[in-house]
Amino acid sequence: MIPKIAILSSGNGSNAENLVLYSKNAKTFEIALIISNKESAFVHERAKKLGITSFTFPKSEFEEGNKILELLTKNSIDGVILAGFLLRIPPVILQAYPDRIINIHPSLLPKYGGKGMYGMNVHQAVKEANEQETGITIHYVNENYDEGNIIFQAKFAILSSDTPESIASKVHELEYKHFPKVSETVFVNKK
Numbered sequence: 001m002i003p004k005i006a007i008l009s010s011g012n013g014s015n016a017e018n019l020v021l022y023s024k025n026a027k028t029f030e031i032a033l034i035i036s037n038k039e040s041a042f043v044h045e046r047a048k049k050l051g052i053t054s055f056t057f058p059k060s061e062f063e064e065g066n067k068i069l070e071l072l073t074k075n076s077i078d079g080v081i082l083a084g085f086l087l088r089i090p091p092v093i094l095q096a097y098p099d100r101i102i103n104i105h106p107s108l109l110p111k112y113g114g115k116g117m118y119g120m121n122v123h124q125a126v127k128e129a130n131e132q133e134t135g136i137t138i139h140y141v142n143e144n145y146d147e148g149n150i151i152f153q154a155k156f157a158i159l160s161s162d163t164p165e166s167i168a169s170k171v172h173e174l175e176y177k178h179f180p181k182v183s184e185t186v187f188v189n190k191k
C-alpha cells in the first residue's frame with residue numbers, strides 16, 4: 001500500500017497541483033484529499049480539475065482540530081503536506097501525526113520565517129535586505145510557525161536586477177522542482 005497524503009492549502013495551489021501531477025505519475029504516494037481554510041481559494045478549482053476531493057474548514061476548526069482529524073483518520077491519511085497554508089496546525093493533529101506533517105517555506109529558514117512572513121512579504125524583505133541569495137526550505141511542522149526541523153533547502157543567487165516578483169518566480173521554480181521528490185522521500189520511507 002502506498003502512503004495516502006492530504007494537502008493543506010490556503011490559496012492558489014500551484015504546488016498542490018504539481019504534487020498531485022507528480023504523484024499520479026510516480027504512483028509512490030497518493031494525494032487523497034485537499035483541505036483549505038478558504039472556500040474561495042483557487043486550489044479548489046485545481047482539485048476539481050485533477051479529480052481530488054477538496055474540503056473547507058473555518059479558522060475555528062483549525063484551532064480546535066477534531067473534525068479535521070476525523071476526516072484524516074476516516075480517509076486513512078498517513079501524512080500531511082502544507083503547500084501555501086497560512087494557519088497554525090492544532091496540537092491534536094500534531095500529536096496524531098508526529099514527524100508526518102511537512103511544510104514548504106519560500107526562504108532559507110531561519111531567515112525570513114515566522115508570523116507575517118508569507119508570499120510577497122518574504123521576497124520583499126529579502127530584496128530590501130540586499131540578500132545575496134535566497135531559496136526554499138522544506139521542514140517538519142511543529143506548534144510554532146516555521147520552526148520545525150529542516151529536511152531540505154535549495155538556493156539561488158540574487159542578481160542586482162532581481163525584483164521581489166522575479167525572486168518569487170525563481171522560488172516557485174525551485175519549489176516545483178524539489179517539493180514532490182522530497183515529499184516522496186519523507187513519506188515513502190516512513191510507510
Ligand code: GRF
Nearest residue numbers: 012013014015084104105106
Ligand atoms: C509558496 O511559495 C510556498 O512556499 C508558500 O506559499 C506559496 C504557495 O504558492 N508557503 P502556491 O499556492 O503553491 O501557488
